[in-house]
Amino acid sequence: xxxxxxxxxxxxxxxxxxxxxxxxxxxxxxxxxxxxxxxxxxxxxxxxxxxxxxxxxxxxxxxxxxxxxxxxxxxxxxxxxxxxxxxxxxxxxxxxxxxxxxxxxxxxxxxxxxxxxxxxxxxxxxxxxxxxxxxxxxxxxxxxxxxxxxxxxxxxxxxxxxxxxxxxxxxxxxxxxxxxxxxxxxxxxxxxxxxxxxxxxxxxxxxxxxxxxxxxxxxxxxxxxxxxxxxxxxxxxxxxxxxxxxxxxxxxxxxxxxxxxxxxxxxxxxxxxxxxxxxxxxxxxxxxxxxxxxxxxxxxxxxxxxxxxxxxxxxxxxxxxxxxxxxxxxxxxxxxxxxxxxxxxxxxxxxxxxxxxxxxxxxxxxxxxxxxxxxxxxxxxxxxxxxxxxxxxxx
Amino acid sequence: xxxxxxxxxxxxxxxxxxxxxxxxxxxxxxxxxxxxxxxxxxxxxxxxxxxxxxxxxxxxxxxxxxxxxxxxxxxxxxxxxxxxxxxxxxxxxxxxxxxxxxxxxxxxxxxxxxxxxxxxxxxxxxxxxxxxxxxxxxxxxxxxxxxxxxxxxxxxxxxxxxxxxxxxxxxxxxxxxxxxxxxxxxxxxxxxxxxxxxxxxxxxxxxxxxxxxxxxxxxxxxxxxxxxxxxxxxxxxxxxxxxxxxxxxxxxxxxxxxxxxxxxxxxxxxxxxxxxxxxxxxxxxxxxxxxxxxxxxxxxxxxxxxxxxxxxxxxxxxxxxxxxxxxxxxxxxxxxxxxxxxxxxxxxxxxxxxxxxxxxxxxxxxxxxxxxxxxxxxxxxxxxxxxxxxxxxxxxxxxxxxxxxxxxxxxxxxxxxxxxxxxxxxxxxxxx
Numbered sequence: 001x002x003x004x005x006x007x008x009x010x011x012x013x014x015x016x017x018x019x020x021x022x023x024x025x026x027x028x029x030x031x032x033x034x035x036x037x038x039x040x041x042x043x044x045x046x047x048x049x050x051x052x053x054x055x056x057x058x059x060x061x062x063x064x065x066x067x068x069x070x071x072x073x074x075x076x077x078x079x080x081x082x083x084x085x086x087x088x089x090x091x092x093x094x095x096x097x098x099x100x101x102x103x104x105x106x107x108x109x110x111x112x113x114x115x116x117x118x119x120x121x122x123x124x125x126x127x128x129x130x131x132x133x134x135x136x137x138x139x140x141x142x143x144x145x146x147x148x149x150x151x152x153x154x155x156x157x158x159x160x161x162x163x164x165x166x167x168x169x170x171x172x173x174x175x176x177x178x179x180x181x182x183x184x185x186x187x188x189x190x191x192x193x194x195x196x197x198x199x200x201x202x203x204x205x206x207x208x209x210x211x212x213x214x215x216x217x218x219x220x221x222x223x224x225x226x227x228x229x230x231x232x233x234x235x236x237x238x239x240x241x242x243x244x245x246x247x248x249x250x251x252x253x254x255x256x257x258x259x260x261x262x263x264x265x266x267x268x269x270x271x272x273x274x275x276x277x278x279x280x281x282x283x284x285x286x287x288x289x290x291x292x293x294x295x296x297x298x299x300x301x302x303x304x305x306x307x308x309x310x311x312x313x314x315x316x317x318x319x320x321x322x323x324x325x326x327x328x329x330x331x332x333x334x335x336x337x338x339x340x341x342x343x344x345x346x347x348x349x350x351x352x353x354x355x356x357x358x359x360x361x362x363x364x365x366x367x368x369x370x371x372x373x374x375x376x377x378x379x380x381x382x383x384x385x386x387x388x389x390x391x392x393x394x395x
Numbered sequence: 396x397x398x399x400x401x402x403x404x405x406x407x408x409x410x411x412x413x414x415x416x417x418x419x420x421x422x423x424x425x426x427x428x429x430x431x432x433x434x435x436x437x438x439x440x441x442x443x444x445x446x447x448x449x450x451x452x453x454x455x456x457x458x459x460x461x462x463x464x465x466x467x468x469x470x471x472x473x474x475x476x477x478x479x480x481x482x483x484x485x486x487x488x489x490x491x492x493x494x495x496x497x498x499x500x501x502x503x504x505x506x507x508x509x510x511x512x513x514x515x516x517x518x519x520x521x522x523x524x525x526x527x528x529x530x531x532x533x534x535x536x537x538x539x540x541x542x543x544x545x546x547x548x549x550x551x552x553x554x555x556x557x558x559x560x561x562x563x564x565x566x567x568x569x570x571x572x573x574x575x576x577x578x579x580x581x582x583x584x585x586x587x588x589x590x591x592x593x594x595x596x597x598x599x600x601x602x603x604x605x606x607x608x609x610x611x612x613x614x615x616x617x618x619x620x621x622x623x624x625x626x627x628x629x630x631x632x633x634x635x636x637x638x639x640x641x642x643x644x645x646x647x648x649x650x651x652x653x654x655x656x657x658x659x660x661x662x663x664x665x666x667x668x669x670x671x672x673x674x675x676x677x678x679x680x681x682x683x684x685x686x687x688x689x690x691x692x693x694x695x696x697x698x699x700x701x702x703x704x705x706x707x708x709x710x711x712x713x714x715x716x717x718x719x720x721x722x723x724x725x726x727x728x729x730x731x732x733x734x735x736x737x738x739x740x741x742x743x744x745x746x747x748x749x750x751x752x753x754x755x756x757x758x759x760x761x762x763x764x765x766x767x768x769x770x771x772x773x774x775x776x777x778x779x780x781x782x783x784x785x786x787x788x789x790x791x792x793x794x795x796x797x798x799x800x801x802x803x804x805x806x807x808x809x810x811x812x813x814x815x816x817x818x819x820x821x822x823x824x825x826x827x
Contacts, residue, residue, distance in 0.1 A: 129768070129769050129770040129772070129788065129789045129790075129793075130697065130698050130699050130700070130767070130768065130769075130770055130789075130790070131699070131700045131701070132700060134700060135700070135701065155788055156769065156772065156773075156788065198773055198774075198775060198788060199773070199774050199775075200772045200773060200774055201771070201772060201773075201774040201797045201798075203774075206772075206773075208788055266561075267562075267563065267564050267565035267568070268564070268565045268568075277814065277817075278814070327761070331757075331804065334634075334804045334808075335804070335807055335808065335812070335813075335814075338563050338564070338808055338812060339558065339563055339587070339588045339808055339809075341634075341804070341808070342633045342634055342640075342804065342805050342808060343631055343632070343633060343634065344632040344633060344634050344636060345631070345632070348634075349634035352634060352801070353634065353801070356797060356800070356801070357772060360764070360768060360769045360771055360772050360797070361769055361772060364765060364768050365765075366707070366709060366710060366765070367700070367768075370709075
């Protein structure tokens with residue numbers, strides 16, 4: 001076993017860190033949050049020029065052939081610098097779907113554009129906020145001639161406010177029978193798509209859309225009709241592993257901020273860092289972060305596996321622990337900052353709000369623990385989980 | 396004005412309520428009734444009187460805002476204040492000679508629980524709970540007759556000038572200076588975390604009038620009108636995006652010497668007297684009992700993965716754990732309260748109430764968040780303001796919960812951090 005990065009990976013990490021150090025600041029982020037897209041073209045194309053956007057895409061699609069570990073490296077840095085850009089929705093989720101199941105032509109069009117920072121993608125999948133994607137879809141795609149007509153609503157589309165194209169999941173029917181979930185590609189400019197953007201608690205901007213008889217040609221079908229679910233599960237696991245890595249990066253900064261505050265703030269004639277009770281609190285934060293790091297690495301290594309059991313166990317364990325630890329770390333950071341920890345003025349506020357957001361998305365602690373526990377049966381609480389490997393053979 | 400049961404059980408017209416919720420809530424109510432066994436007959440009658448009064452006199456829109464976690468305006472709190480004032484219940488713990496009712500601590504607890512359950516907003520504590528009692532104990536006759544009636548009527552809103560940027564937990568290190576020149580003090584310095592200074596007419600400040608051998612010596616308490624030239628209020632936006640607290644800057648503020656409370660340089664004891672007051676109220680039992688009911692309501696109406704959280708034994712185990720902790724807190728409050736009633740002084744063990752009370756408040760916000768999960772992600776502050784008629788991407792009841800979770804983190808920091816409370820117990824109770 002080896003828990004260290006290769007020289008190449010370390011160089012990549014340091015380069016990204018330097019770039020973000022130079023190009024990100026809390027004040028810039030706060031301005032961006034107020035804008036309509038909550039996104040910066042400058043930053044996105046900068047990430048593209050560093051090759052970051054192509055990291056987890058297969059080389060045959062025009063990417064750099066990375067996987068979980070490389071995605072972890074990227075996400076930890078994006079977390080450290082609290083980058084708002086839609087890396088997970090665009091690259092990991094939607095880009096991942098194109099990479100996994102697109103036709104050669106689709107990949108050739110979409111991936112190089114995405115990698116070059118010239119075309120953002122978003123995955124329009126969630127339909128209600130009170131499940132974990134395990135309720136059957138209500139969005140329908142019906143065939144009319146050689147066209148597909150989509151109707152339905154999609155909610156909480158991460159990165160949706162700034163996207164150029166959507167990957168949309170819909171329930172398809174063949175000869176009156178449900179044939180499963182099919183993925184479609186649609187232009188965000190299409191007039192049959194209407195919607196509203198709104199901010200999340202972390203300042204990112206998401207989108208709810210309605211599809212009103214959205215007509216798509218056969219070339220818009222991504223992958224095989226009715227075979228989308230396995231791929232969706234797959235990219236969601238990758239995204240969940242990624243968001244845990246991001247949380248790790250966020251928590252490391254939060255901890256460092258807290259250490260700095262303890263060292264500088266003086267009460268009762270000495271630095272707060274001299275009080276043993278506060279030292280122990282700082283240590284407990286640190287231990288939590290190290291535990292997360294271990295499971296983030298585990299999820300990075302196994303979360304991209306073809307074996308669903310291995311994938312679920314590693315990813316759900318990471319997310320369950322990340323949620324608990326990030327709550328602990330955020331709460332303690334606020335508490336140890338005293339009144340200052342309650343202010344919006346300190347950058348800590350933005351980091352804490354991102355951690356809260358991560359806690360609430362991609363599955364809560366209870367859900368993830370149940371999913372972990374049920375992984376042995378390969379059945380995730382009602383949602384039949386079929387190995388994507390098996391499905392790939394069917395394509 | 397509204398139906399008690401509707402509020403307690405949280406059932407709005409048409410909202411689904413399942414049997415297990417009712418069973419749980421009835422068990423809460425039973426627990427109230429079990430408690431009643433220990434109450435005297437008079438106290439039981441008193442509970443009924445309180446319920447009757449609150450359900451008729453608490454404005455319905457205010458109660459709805461409180462129950463649904465919407466933003467309260469000064470006017471919302473003021474209307475409730477006036478209703479209580481007219482009833483003669485505005486300062487029930489004050490001695491009758493000052494316009495109070497001389498309620499026992501148990502009666503105050505009953506009032507807290509009953510009125511909170513029905514959605515009564517928390518009154519501003521700075522006049523009624525802090526400077527009022529201080530003036531009764533230390534104020535001049537002129538101060539008493541000038542300020543106490545206006546605290547009772549709600550004409551004057553007070554705020555508290557204690558903390559400073561460099562003096563939080565270590566309050567005695569404060570260095571806002573007051574120099575005496577003839578009949579006035581010239582005050583310079585900065586106060587911070589001043590809750591609702593933007594609403595206040597008056598401020599009471601701890602200031603340094605001399606530098607003695609001990610830092611606690613040389614501190615004085617001054618009363619000041621917020622319209623005095625040289626006072627500037629600057630908002631502090633908290634991490635939930637709201638404006639509750641402020642910085643209060645004082646530059647060459649002239650305060651007449653008759654606004655000194657007690658003796659010059661002896662303000663530390665007065666300041667501590669103030670902090671030791673209302674110890675049992677800080678536990679927030681009434682609010683937590685209400686939020687527990689609301690948590691169960693949410694857990695029953697909010698579908699998550701096809702079922703409400705109340706059907707998930709794993710989740711309900713944690714709710715039950717919290718409920719038992721809350722029961723323990725409530726019994727501890729009553730123990731402390733009945734100790735006071737039998738003549739004992741509220742001791743430093745009241746710090747237990749602050750620690751556990753605030754922890755429970757925080758856990759309740761976490762569990763409420765957990766019930767709704769990602770429905771709490773959208774951040775639309777207008778949805779918990781006045782006049783919101785729109786939809787929210789998640790359920791409307793989920794909209795304020797993330798901000799409330801963040802806001803409630805303050806409770807373990809304000810009023811003496813929970814770390815300081817533990818120091819108090821360690822030093823003064825355990826003698827360590």
